[in-house]
Amino acid sequence: MASFHFLLLVSVWALHSGVSGQIKVFNSTPGLVKGHEGATVDLIWTTVFRIVSNADHEFHHTFPLDPYRLLRSVEGSTSTFNECRDRCEYLNGTNISGIRIQNITTADAKPKYICSLRDIHYGQSYDAVIYVYQKPNRAQLIGHPDDLREGDDLRLTCSSSSNSLPANNRSGVLMTYEWTLDDQYIDPDNPPERHFFEGLDHQVVLISGIAKEDSSSSYKCIGQEEGSRLQSKASEPYVVDGIQYAPGAASIQGNLAVMAGNEVTLTCSAKDLGNPQGIFKWKKPNGGTLSVKTLTIENLNVDDDEGDYECYVENDVAQGASVIHTLTVNSVPGVEQNLGSKKSVVNTDDSFSVSCAFRAKPAASVVWKREDESVLPLSIFSTSPTEETDGKFTITRSTLKWSGTDADVRRGQGGKMLCEANNGIGDPVKSHSMDLTIQHAPYDLNITPASSPVEVNNRDNLQDRVCSANCEPSCSYTWRFNREDGDIVVKSETLSLHSVNRGKHGSYYCEASNKINSPALGKFDLIVNYGPEILNFETSPRHGSIIESNSTTFSCVVDTRPRASIHISGPQGLSKSVKNGTELQHTIHNIGCVNSGTYICTSTNPKTGRQVEETIEIQVKCSPSVQEIFPEEKNYHVTKGASVYFFVKALSHPTPDFQWKQIFNNGSTIDLPSDDSGTWSNLSIANIQTEDYGSYSVSARNSIGQWKDIIFQLLPSSLEIQNFESSPKDGSIIESNSTTFSCTVDPRWTASIHISGPQGLSETVKNGTELQHTIHNIGCVNSGTYICTSTNPKTGQEVDETMDIQVKCSPSVQRVIPKRQIHYLTEGASVYFFVEALSHPPPDFQWKRIYSNGTTLNRSSDDSGNMSNLTISNISMEDLGNYTVSAHNEIGRWEDIKFELREIAEVGKSINLGLVVGVAVCLVLLAVLLIGAIFIFRRYRNPRNSAQREFAADYLEGQVEIVEQLKSITNIEVPLGFILQEGMRQPVFHNPVLLLSGHLKNYKLICDNFTPGSLEIYENSPRIQSDMQTLFVGISNGLAQLHQVGALAYGLNTESVFVHEENGRLIARLSSFSEASLVRQRDRLDFEMGERDVRRLAPETIDLLEHTCKSDVWVMAILFWEVISGCVPYKAYTDTKEVAAAIMSGLKLDKPAECTPEMHDVMMRCWMLNPENRPSASQVVQELLTIKSI
Structure with a gap:
């Protein structure tokens, strides 16, 4: 009876306090x-x-x-x-x-x-x-190295830290930095030369090869947290100073060549004297040295003072680059033979010749040039020098003659000229100037301005033209029109023409003459530009006769000089041009209303700058076409009582007549009044009612033609499922027939439609108003809820409708317990038979005893819906034999299921040991099957749907498979069978057992309403400790056995562990387990039913519904703590959510006062947040065996 009492507690716990999973x-x-x-x-x-x-x-x-x-x-x-x-x-x-x-x-x-x-x-x-975000701490700036020499690398490092809150979230903060150089921002993407940033945070700036130019450079930095706009206070400036470097290159200022007897001063200088500052040093040609900056030499002579002078600057770092200065002593030239002041020659006199001479040291070169310093042309004049020595001096003589025989090229080449001598000493020396006159006939006649032809616009003034020629002596000038011997316009070098007209268009000739030879001639052409004028701009055919779909030619003719650009523009972006012409034609083929409007002919003369234009208005006769529609989608989605309007605008000539109509579903229409004006029409619909929903059309026509009717839609604002039904209807659906499911939405919508249902039914149409699906050979498995879901792809609106279908079907066997038909029992035992049918309506069950002579006896059974069980208690010899069960309803029946009861002793007379072993194995498997049934029927005795019934069967099969795989069942509870008691199936065990919770209460380890310190927990401490350690080892070992075959424990607590006493030893056995995937599914079912005992769940199960072997280890350690302390875990928290929050945050249970440190250490390692860091169940077994006490 005690066993039944505790089993009943387990049942209540399973129904109302089960561990809840989480999805x-x-x-x-x-x-x-x-x-x-x-x-x-x-x-x-x-x-x-x-x-x-x-x-x-x-x-x-x-x-x-x-x-x-x-x-x-x-x-x-x-x-x-x-x-x-x-x-x-x-x-x-x-x-x-x-x-x-x-x-x-x-x-x-x-x-x-x-x-x-x-x-x-x-x-x-x-x-x-x-x-x-908060403002970061002030930036700190340091540099390395402190002692700088030119060429070293300077590294500047900036640092700042975050003050943002919460402080614990600063660990991942990335600080970035901004830099300034002399208060100018340094762009990280374009830093100054030799500046480099190390890292993307710009914390370190490297100045490569520090130079003296970097002295006094001032750097600052600012820190900023990534993502924040707040910046730290700028660092103290870091000023670059104290750079040591060598002096720069020296240079010498002074004369390179001087005249003997004079004084010369040579000055040595350097742009940079280095740091520290260096001193100047000289090396003289005679080998002497001086440490002065300026060197002065008086009374120069060639032997002592001519030569190389070297100067440089030197300091403690190095010697700067030196420079060599070479000093030379010379004398200036003097005139030996001078020129006369005037000379005259005819260009045809080939005997022309004149000379000059100079005395100098060194020898001078002599050149002939004009007084204006220009060189005499070599094509006209030639010079021939000769030299003779005069002591230390050289006399150089130069003779000037004609260079060729072409007398014409000599014209105009006379003028003032002279000789010039230069030996590089002092300024060049010049002879007297000679004015050379070369006489010749006129040539090189020029008309200024020189452009030809000359263009002017009609009625403009011509700029004066001046005629000139080279003449020696001077010439006279005559202007003539159109021919060399034409009419004289004027006898003067200047031609003036005012208010020029078209008659002045032509050529103008100028004649120049003197007493030497024949006259010279020149001319220019005068072009007089005018226009444009538009002579004609017209169409063919004429305006008023242009009809759509025909061709129309536009023609524009102009009068102009020169040819002008002509451009015709008009509607529809018409733009046609000719650049140089007098006429432009353009033809529009298939002309239409869109081509009506203003056409413009524009002509521009680029020379005169004159632009003229002429316009014509064209109206094309055309049938109506759509120019504008509102709404553009041509539909409204509105609610009842609202108001809308439809609007159209036509492109039409002449003006069209509009007609609006409402179109009904049967195809009939009615005319509607509208608000029309010219080429537009408006239809307004106020206070919309159901009958207003539907289609509307508008037509437009004139004398030319009409457009195709435009259709508008007025639709309800929301999607609706009009009908979701089956054929035949629910209640008339019978197995083996066909059933069609039909879902229809408002036909004015086009939406996606989806039908789902039992057996994975899923059918979809993407764009439609109706979806049908037929199930052929329908059966009971197709009973359930069917859902039609429709979605408007434009609005995202989704609607659904459900329908429950129950298929009428004859009974079929869904489950039989036990599965074997022959059972061996001893006299006085009890047996239980159970069948479950898949049937609608529920069947009538009939159990019968069949005697050997063929007669039968009806037996009463316990029936509920589709389930029936037959219990036979206190079996006697008369009960042995055959039994059958039948099931039938209005649709049909199943074939009788047969069972047979035999006496086990009778069997033993004729069976061998192998058969006995086989029977024993079958009994073990049956026991596992029955313990699963205990859980399933205890927890789900009133299953809400077929899914729970199916899961219960799967869970039971999972337990059977696990027990078959176990190599040892030392710590696994295997019942021998089960009986019905108060409508629930209860386990039948071979030996009397006690729940761990009951065992602990017997020893007062767990007390009702326990308060710490209220009573002495341990009364027989040595015995209890020894027993508890043995039980803990057994629990760990049982868990390890399950994990080895891929099973997991479910609801591991004091009421799922059985305690046996064998030979004076206590043995713990686990009773709630199954295949891993089924345990996880059971977790999810608990979550859906709202039954979650988070106090006894691992954090990954609470948060993510993850249940692994390491999750079982966590829960096992909670069980150990509960047994040792006698308290409810996390008792300080009354709310389930608070418990979950505490576990997820890593809060661990404190060590009980009676717990040894070694045992608490084992539990703490089982409670590691990362499952990978927890020990396995087999490792816990070994650790519990090694510690002295718990």
């Missing part, structure tokens, strides 16, 4: 949200599921407790609290939940913001932090 609720979280003080921050969580309208949303900071609550929204009502009162805003959407905090301050820089969501799912996210 993924949040798709994304805010994470770290940064902002400046005064900004508005949005913390937004997106969810995997749609958030229902009556969901409960809460937002906290730090902990999910009332003192930290910021905002709560329940069923559309929002309240703000604490720091958020009257300043926060709730953000929500279909898959969005969030909070907006305005005008943030440092007080809002919390390390954690928590979003809690309660609707059909429960989720809680801690992944949100508000990080408020």
Whole structure:
């Protein structure tokens, strides 16, 4: 009876206090949200599921407790609290939940913001932090090295640190830096020459090859946190000074060549004397040295003072580059033979000759030139020099003659000329000037201005033309018109023409003559430009006769000199041109109304600058065509009672007649009045009702033609499913037949339609108004809920409608317990038979006893819906034999299922040992099957749907497979069978057992309403400690056995561990387990049913519904702590969400006063947040065996 009592507790716990799993609720979280003080921050969580309208949303900071609550929204009502009162805003959407905090301050820089969501799912996210930027600490700037020499590399390092809050979130902060050089910003992408940044944060600036020019350079830096606009206070300036460097190159200022007897001063200088400052040094040609800057030499002579002088600057660093100065002593030339002041010659006199001579040291070169310093042309004159020695001097003589025989080229080459001698000493020396006159006949006649032809515009004045020629002696001039011997215009070198007209267009000749030879002639051409004038601009055919679809030619003719540009422009971007012409034609083929309008002919003469234009108006006769439509989509989505208008504008000539119509579904129409004006028409519809929805058309016509009717749609504002039904209807659907599902939306919409249902049904049409799907050979498995979902792709609106279908079907076997048909029992035992049918309507079951003579006896059974069980207690010999069960309904029946009961002793007479072993194995498998049934029927005795029934069967099969794989079942509880008791199946065990919770209460280790310190826990401490350590080893070993075959424990606590006593030893056995995927599915079912015992769950199971072997190790350590302390885990927290928050934050249970440090160390390693760091169950076994006590 005690066993039944504790099993009943387990049942109640499983139904109402089961560990709840968690599925993924949040798709994304805010994470770290940064902002400046005064900004508005949005913390937004997106969810995997749609958030229902009556969901409960809460937002906290730090902990999910009332003192930290910021905002709560329940069923559309929002309240703000604490720091958020009257300043926060709730953000929500279909898959969005969030909070907006305005005008943030440092007080809002919390390390954690928590979003809690309660609707059909429960989720809680801690992944949100508000990080408020603050001004960084003042930047510090240091340089290396301190002692600088030119060419060294200088490294400047800036450092600053963040003051932003929360301080714990500064670890990942990236500081960036800005630099100035002499208060000018340094662009990192374009730094000054020899400046380089090390790293993307620009913390270090390297100045490569420091130079003396860098002295006094001042550097500053400013720190700034990445993402923040706040900058630190600038560092103290770092000034570059004290650079040591060698002197610069020396240079010498002074004469290179001087005259003997004079004095010369040579000055040595350097742009840079170096640091420290150097001194000047001289080396003289005779080998002497001097340490002076300026060297003065008096009374120069060639032997002592002519030669090389060297100067340089030297300091402690190095000697600067030296320079050589060579000094030469010379004398200036003197005139030996001079020229006469005047000379005259005819250009045809080939005997022309004249000479000059100079005395100098060194020898001088002599050149002939004009008085204006220009050189005499070699093509006209030639010179021939000769030299003779006079002591230390040289006399140089030069003779001038004609250079060729062409007398014409000599004309005009006379003038003042002289000889010039130069030996590089002092200034060149010149002879007297000679004025040479060369007489010749006129030539090189020029008309100024010289351009020809000359263009002027009609009625303009011609700029005066001046005729000139080279004449010696001077010439007289005559102007003639159109011919060399034509009419004389004027006898003068100047031609003046005013108010020129077209008759002055022609050629003008100038004649020059003197007494030497024949006259010279020249001319220029005068062009008189005029126009343009538009002579004609017209169309063919004429205006008024132009009809659409024909061709029309435009012609523009002008009179002009020179040819002008002509341009015709008009509607539709017409633009046609000719650059140099007198006529332009353009033809428009297939002309239409769009070509109506103003056409312009423009002509421009680029020479006269005159532009003229002429316009013509063209109106093309055309049928109506659409120019403008409103709305452009030609449809409205409106609600009843609203008002709309449709508008069209036509391109038409003459003006069209409009007619609006409403089009009904049967194709009939009615005319509607409209507001028309010229080429536009407006249809207004006010106070829209259902009958107004539909199609409207508008037509337009004139004497030329008409357009194709334009169709408008007036549609409801929202998508609706008009019909979702099955054929035949629900209640008339019978197995093996065909059933068609049809979903129809408002035909005025084009939307995607999707039908889903049992057995993975999923059918979709993307753009349509109806979707049909037929299931052939339908059966009971197709019973369930069918959903039609329709989505408007333009608006995103989604609507759905559901329909429950129950297929009428004859009974079929869904489950039989036990599966074997022959059972071996001893007298006095009890047996239980169970069948479950897949049937609608529910069947009538009939159990029968079949005797050997063929007679039958009906047996009463316990039936419920589609399930039936037969229990036979206290079996006697009369009960042995054959049994059958039948099931039938109005649709049909199944074939009878047969069972047989035999006496085990009778079997033993004729079976061998192998058969006995086989029977024993079958009993073990049956026991595993039955223990699963205990859980399934105890927890889900009233399953809500077929999915739960299917899962219960899968879970049971999973237990069977696990037990078959186990090599040892030392610490695994395997019942022999189960019985019905108060409508629930209870396990039947081979030996009396006790739940661990009951065992602990017997020893007063767990007390009701226990308060620490209220009573002495351990009364038989040595015995209890020894027993507990043995039980802990057994629990760990059982968990290791399960993990070896891919199984996981479920709900590992004091009420899922059985305690046996064998030979004076206590043995712990685990009773709740299955294949890993099924345990995880059971976790999810608990979550959906709202049954989550988070106090006994690992953090990864709470947060992500992840259940692994290491999750079992965490829960096992919680069980150990609970047994040792006698307390409920995390008892200080009364709210489930607070418990979850504490576990997720890494809070560990304190060491109980009665727990040894070694045992607590084992538990602490089992509670590592990272599952990979936890020991395995087998490792825990070894550690528990090595410690002396727990």
